Amino acid sequence: MNELIKMKINGMDVHFPKGKTILEVCKDAGISIPTLCYDERLKPHGGCRLCLVEVKGRPVPLASCTTPGEAGMEITTESPRLTRLRKTVLELLLSNHPNDCMCCEASGDCSLQEMAYLYGASLDRFQGEQWQLPIREDNPFITFEPNKCIVCGRCTRICNEVVMAGTIDLANRGFNAIPETAFSKPRSLENCEFCGQCVSTCPTGALTDKKGRGKGRSGDVRKVKTTCSYCGTGCNFYLNVKNDKVIRVTSDLTAPVNKGNLCIKGRYGYDFIQSAERLKTPLIREGEGFREASWDEALGLVASRFRALIEEHGADKVGGFSSSRCSNEENYLLSKWVRCAVGSNNVDNCARV
Amino acid sequence: MPDMDTLFLFGSNPTEGHPIVSLHLKKALANGAKLVVADPRKTWMARRADVWLNLKPGSNIALLNGIIRVILENGWENAEFISKRTEGLEKLQAKVREYDFDRVEELTGVGRDKIIEAARLYARADKSMIVYGLGVTEHQTGTENAMAIANLALVCGHIGRPATGIMALRGQNNVQGASDLGPLPATLPGYQSVTDPKCREKFQKAWGVTIKDKPGLKSVEMLDECTRGNFKGIFILGEDPAQTDPDLHHVRKALESVDFLVVQDIFPTETTKYAHVILPGASFAEKDGTFTNGERRVQRIRKAIEPIAGMAEWEVISRISTLMGYPMTYSHPSEIMDEIASLVPIYGGISYDRIEKKGIQWPCPTKDHPGTTTLYTDLFSRPGGLAQFMPLDHQGSAEVADETYPLVLITGRIREHYNNGSMTRRCAGIAEVVPEELIEISPEDAGALGIAHMDWVKVSSRRGELQVRAKVTDRSQSGSVFMTFHHENALTNVLTSEHRDPITGTPEYKSCAVRVEKV
Numbered sequence: 001m002n003e004l005i006k007m008k009i010n011g012m013d014v015h016f017p018k019g020k021t022i023l024e025v026c027k028d029a030g031i032s033i034p035t036l037c038y039d040e041r042l043k044p045h046g047g048c049r050l051c052l053v054e055v056k057g058r059p060v061p062l063a064s065c066t067t068p069g070e071a072g073m074e075i076t077t078e079s080p081r082l083t084r085l086r087k088t089v090l091e092l093l094l095s096n097h098p099n100d101c102m103c104c105e106a107s108g109d110c111s112l113q114e115m116a117y118l119y120g121a122s123l124d125r126f127q128g129e130q131w132q133l134p135i136r137e138d139n140p141f142i143t144f145e146p147n148k149c150i151v152c153g154r155c156t157r158i159c160n161e162v163v164m165a166g167t168i169d170l171a172n173r174g175f176n177a178i179p180e181t182a183f184s185k186p187r188s189l190e191n192c193e194f195c196g197q198c199v200s201t202c203p204t205g206a207l208t209d210k211k212g213r214g215k216g217r218s219g220d221v222r223k224v225k226t227t228c229s230y231c232g233t234g235c236n237f238y239l240n241v242k243n244d245k246v247i248r249v250t251s252d253l254t255a256p257v258n259k260g261n262l263c264i265k266g267r268y269g270y271d272f273i274q275s276a277e278r279l280k281t282p283l284i285r286e287g288e289g290f291r292e293a294s295w296d297e298a299l300g301l302v303a304s305r306f307r308a309l310i311e312e313h314g315a316d317k318v319g320g321f322s323s324s325r326c327s328n329e330e331n332y333l334l335s336k337w338v339r340c341a342v343g344s345n346n347v348d349n350c351a352r353v
Numbered sequence: 354m355p356d357m358d359t360l361f362l363f364g365s366n367p368t369e370g371h372p373i374v375s376l377h378l379k380k381a382l383a384n385g386a387k388l389v390v391a392d393p394r395k396t397w398m399a400r401r402a403d404v405w406l407n408l409k410p411g412s413n414i415a416l417l418n419g420i421i422r423v424i425l426e427n428g429w430e431n432a433e434f435i436s437k438r439t440e441g442l443e444k445l446q447a448k449v450r451e452y453d454f455d456r457v458e459e460l461t462g463v464g465r466d467k468i469i470e471a472a473r474l475y476a477r478a479d480k481s482m483i484v485y486g487l488g489v490t491e492h493q494t495g496t497e498n499a500m501a502i503a504n505l506a507l508v509c510g511h512i513g514r515p516a517t518g519i520m521a522l523r524g525q526n527n528v529q530g531a532s533d534l535g536p537l538p539a540t541l542p543g544y545q546s547v548t549d550p551k552c553r554e555k556f557q558k559a560w561g562v563t564i565k566d567k568p569g570l571k572s573v574e575m576l577d578e579c580t581r582g583n584f585k586g587i588f589i590l591g592e593d594p595a596q597t598d599p600d601l602h603h604v605r606k607a608l609e610s611v612d613f614l615v616v617q618d619i620f621p622t623e624t625t626k627y628a629h630v631i632l633p634g635a636s637f638a639e640k641d642g643t644f645t646n647g648e649r650r651v652q653r654i655r656k657a658i659e660p661i662a663g664m665a666e667w668e669v670i671s672r673i674s675t676l677m678g679y680p681m682t683y684s685h686p687s688e689i690m691d692e693i694a695s696l697v698p699i700y701g702g703i704s705y706d707r708i709e710k711k712g713i714q715w716p717c718p719t720k721d722h723p724g725t726t727t728l729y730t731d732l733f734s735r736p737g738g739l740a741q742f743m744p745l746d747h748q749g750s751a752e753v754a755d756e757t758y759p760l761v762l763i764t765g766r767i768r769e770h771y772n773n774g775s776m777t778r779r780c781a782g783i784a785e786v787v788p789e790e791l792i793e794i795s796p797e798d799a800g801a802l803g804i805a806h807m808d809w810v811k812v813s814s815r816r817g818e819l820q821v822r823a824k825v826t827d828r829s830q831s832g833s834v835f836m837t838f839h840h841e842n843a844l845t846n847v848l849t850s851e852h853r854d855p856i857t858g859t860p861e862y863k864s865c866a867v868r869v870e871k872v
Contacts, residue, residue, distance in 0.1 A: 234646025
């Protein structure tokens, strides 16, 4: 199964395990090949024709994403012919695309924009009919700008292959083909999990996160890799931060547990962080209610009251509850605080509830 | 995981509770794995199962005994594994003989054909894996339920090889780490017993204090003592027992009685109402630290924004401790992790440098150890390294349906919300798509009670009552209803019972008797 075989890529010998596609072998070897319909979370599709490579002895270039690597193959990933073909593919796509990058939510995070730039594609080589479809914002999480869709099928494939939700699929044929919900119904919990996986794989601005729109694009944000704070799966993702505010969550395709996949809570459950209802200052009970206090006053009161209770009733009458929601370091510290500063073993966490 | 041949999903609803784990399981199914689901509810997975064992709540052990009996009687067990790696099969064999098809069907409601097929699919496959959830542990027999699952895996030798084993899906982000690192009454960080003089000695030297050699009180015992006036001060860090604990009236009484209660949380909660001092907490986006996931992977969280209230919990605890006369002088959480590594052998090789790019799975005893992906490949963690079969008997739930309270209430989660809901209810969109608590009731029961979809109903148990709207759905089977505990406007845990697993203290959230009436 793990037998290594050899092929030549751009004149260089590369060893790889049998069963990998040419694209995967190239990626592993650090050779980049342009793609639009490829996502490593999905089965190879061979739709966009951008990943074409030349294989010695074959008359036409082959899609590297769907062609298995074979022993002895000689591959060329860059040539004037490939550049010409790729540029033409991009120009055909741009012939039915709004090309409004300066206003587009995805600018800076758009494979089509990046490829068009890399290959110097012209915006008006092919003139023809263009989609004039309305923007769909019929749900709280996902904005769909169909005119920006290149019909690569990544959204529909991730919805069906990975999430198995079956929310969207390609409807219609030819020029009219478009990702659609069944009977064009608005997305709701009836037909959608709102995991945003489709947004995470979209290579253009067709599918974007509604909640983050207009708040800052890819180039304007600081991306901080972290671990989700909801369930115990341990998914990693990036908090997108602008002006000390979390404005969006984006996928980390290298994450060992979730490989870029997220659920509704991981991807869209972040705005509690900046909720106006957050506790912002310590509060001390006064009569029936609470009054605001400084950290110094509140912590001084906490320390002196606990000390007094320990002196009067003994350390065994004082304890702490720790939390599965807090970090390892905080759990360790609370345990240490009870055992050292209080002097009892009365410490427990909510793991059992 | 995608390589397994049979997936046995027991008391777990991963498409709702652990959506990303469910993606791995779905991939296995797409690759052709067979699926056996044991669940009283018709979940997403149950709908797609080759065999759905629709057992009655609280009958896990009877079902598992019945399956093991079929395996042993057909010679489907893994004799080589049993002889090399286990002991005590005879006692188990004698016990499961008492669980013939008729008895099992009476206790569980599951018929013989389904039991035989489930046994065959699990036992006869090359690589079978059991994934279980809180439907196993949140019963008064939670520990025995988990042991019964271990019996099944051991009988078939589906353990210690890739794509086999038993995977328990942990509920909360850091439930593993919170157990690992010492906030437990009987163990110091790293499961090192307070009764073991050597363990105590190590921590006493490092911490410079004398550690008591008797285990302290569990949280539920502290609350019990409070109601008797015997407990004086509690610091609650990031927990909301006044909403999420069972039998809320008891919890409220305890919190009212304690002399001094400090609660640290990011939002006002049901619990902060009882506090004498409320301290604001920092969310995971506001501090550096680590979480340990359900597969023991220690991963970083990183400070993305400044703490909204100015301080993170580790700084607050350090300052309180210092003011109380025990100085803590950490300048960064990485120093706390270094101290953990020096005292906790399973975390011995963990440091922020090493997990900068990718987390490490404990046990990781040394700085050059790569971490451990699969446990128990050679030996089990018992003296002698052999696994012990445990003969177990059906006990059922502590509270069962009767004439006054004829339905069984199962509680759990839905995908969109999380626990007490204090976070997800404040997220735009999530609050919009799931704005309120709904009780899921089967079309049969709803029809008999004259309840239509989205009608308001009163739900009552021996302990309390509430009003909620009904969702009529075949996800619930006749005889049981389902609620989450995510909403403040319907505090489900006023209904749940005081019964607990006596070994772990885990409440019986998965089963209590209720009455549902149209209002």
